[in-house]
Amino acid sequence: MDDLFSARAQMGLSLAFHILFGIAGMAMPLMMAIAETVWLRTGNQIYLELAKRWSKGTAILFAVGAVSGTALSFELGLLWPGFMKYAGPVIGTPFSLEGFAFFFEAIFLGIYLYGWNKISPKMHCLAGYLVAFFGLASGTIVIAVNAWMNTPAGFTTVAGTNEIATIDVWGAVFNPAFPTQAMHSGLGAYCAVAFAVLGIHCFGLLREKNNAFHLAAAKIAFGMALVATPLQMLSGDISARHVGEYQPAKLAAMEGLYKTQKGAPLALGGIPIDDEERMIGAIHIPKALSFLQTGDADAEIKGLDAFPEEDRPNTFWVHLAFQLMVACGSAMMGLVSLGAFLWWRGKRFPTQRWFLKAALLVHPLGLVAVEAGWCVTELGRQPWVIYNIMRTEDAVTPMPGLWVPCLFFTALYVFLGITVLILLNNHVFHSPSVVAVERSK
């Protein structure tokens, strides 16, 4: 493995790992605060138990998220000192805002997790909402940095070079891609976590049909999915247009569009063959891409041929990741529509076995979509670390032997990932309190 590849692999893995815990830190606190609110309003003990159980899972996820996030802040420098040396002053402010948001998130999570008997129930519930709020805030702000890498803004350069002359920090924070990217990844977090939780509790319902605890949990998770999923479809559409406008090479790679053309078709599925500049096995919907991007079915869309070969992303992976994300999103939208219809018609949460099984089948797809979408945005920006400004290969550390930390961190994260799964499994299924809840009802 050459060092650049090792550095990219380590960074990619670290981010792919952290992102799952990051989104859990955004969405889980909201669900536990909602559960606690229901308990406060109705006095139904099941919801209190639910808030407590979810908070324990959140504690594990949050801790691993916190330490893997710390690792990332170091890895930025350990692996990409060239990038940090250049970009640090421009993107430092959103990072420090994120740091403050994270401070508050951790403070209120500490109060939430350990303060059950130390503050009033209402204040405790408020602490839960504050964790959720600051989780969203820190997630959103850190996306500003990634968006800046895609659409760099907020600085001027010395004429004829890329050397930074002046900096407008807030212009960098509110870079063109920030709103769409923040919206898409924020909603993605709620979708993904809601579906994951929904699936777990639907599995519980499959095992024990009348378990009130799993039913309550599934309702809240489904509610969150019901709100977030349709909005996410909308934000996906807005994002794709934005990418087309500001990062045309990424869009071309997402669609596997090699030739610039008017009335460009939309490719469903298919495998791009870069060497031959063609797609095999794709279903092409005529003019659909032009129409989706611009509202005009005959508009011209830039293909990869509009960019020098050395500036093109890896179409194969970007297209595949994009297709995977869209497929997952569609399946989730299908399930949430079906569930809403069944709920509306039956006037109660659908507990038909086939529906529960369908939910179980779909439940990991949100997490898959988050990872795939992140691959689209990161791989689609290559070979640039800062789009059109700095190449990834110019940002990497001169440190030799990077395969060593790469392998080590891979092993570490695999180990932590498996452990977290085992522990969460313990919490979901092996806690004796499930029985207690059923009896208390």
Added chain:
Amino acid sequence: MIGVDLFWWIMGTGLIIYVMTGGADYGGGVWDLLARGKEQARERRMIEAAIGPIWEVNHIWVIFIIVTMFSVFPKAFAAICIALHIPISLVVVGMILRGACFTFRGYGLQPGATAKRWGMIFAWASLITPIFLGMTLAATSSGEIRLVDGEVTSGYFSGWLSPFAVCTGVLTLVIFSLTAAVYLLHEVEPDMVQRFRDRAFKAQIVVLVLLAIVYGLAHRDAPIFAEQLDNSALIWPLRFFIVLAVGAVFWSLKNKHDDLARMAVVAQVAGVVLGWGLAMDRYLVIPDLTIDNAGAHQETLEAMAPVFIAGAVLLVPALFMLFRVFKSKSKEA
């Protein structure tokens, strides 16, 4: 006018707070590791209860320092990350294992033997991480990391393997353990208090011995650093302050004034870190990078200063509340 000096002090303040708070959480892990005898399970539970609600918050100070550094002094951050890639990576691994395994132990719902294994990893990581942290800091003081035209030329092993650096690492560990032992006087059950007083007393002796060794070694392994320390205008007031604090720690431990011991140990630790800062004397990496040539942009400084002020105004009451909820009535609880 907002200048780089302000951020030098902000980073220094962050470091002092991190050592006083996050450092003590590592120290807690050390005492977990050293717990022996019939009461060890109970002892570990008390330490865990003391660390649990606050360690994540305390830990964020290190992110705060890193972020400030790469925003304001990007050239220093890049150079440090290249030259000290190895010890920093080890610090990162230690931080990950410490935090993750602490939580796995507490929230695992597992049989005792499994939980114990997590506890062992947590405790060993708590022991090793501060050593590498201290070695990393010492390396920036050593004068051995060199840059030519902004590129690191001194390789990947400079500065952090000298006796000075290793002893600074051990000193860091023992200081963390000392603060933890003193803080725990307020957290453990009454029958355990004397045990921790004795431990703090012994740790304080080791701290003094190591301070003397590090001071001596600095003159050999980090001459510029040592010279700047001796010539600092504030060195005598600071020495006086530290001696006073050290004396107060000994006296209050001996006479069971636990509140005074806590204040004194905080003062002592702050004094030592401050002394390190004085000796660095506006250098980020001795001798080639100072706060004036580390790539600061005036626009960044001016944007970040209000963020830090607003953040601090909001953060202080929130932190106060957190510590009030968990640390005020711990003896009655």
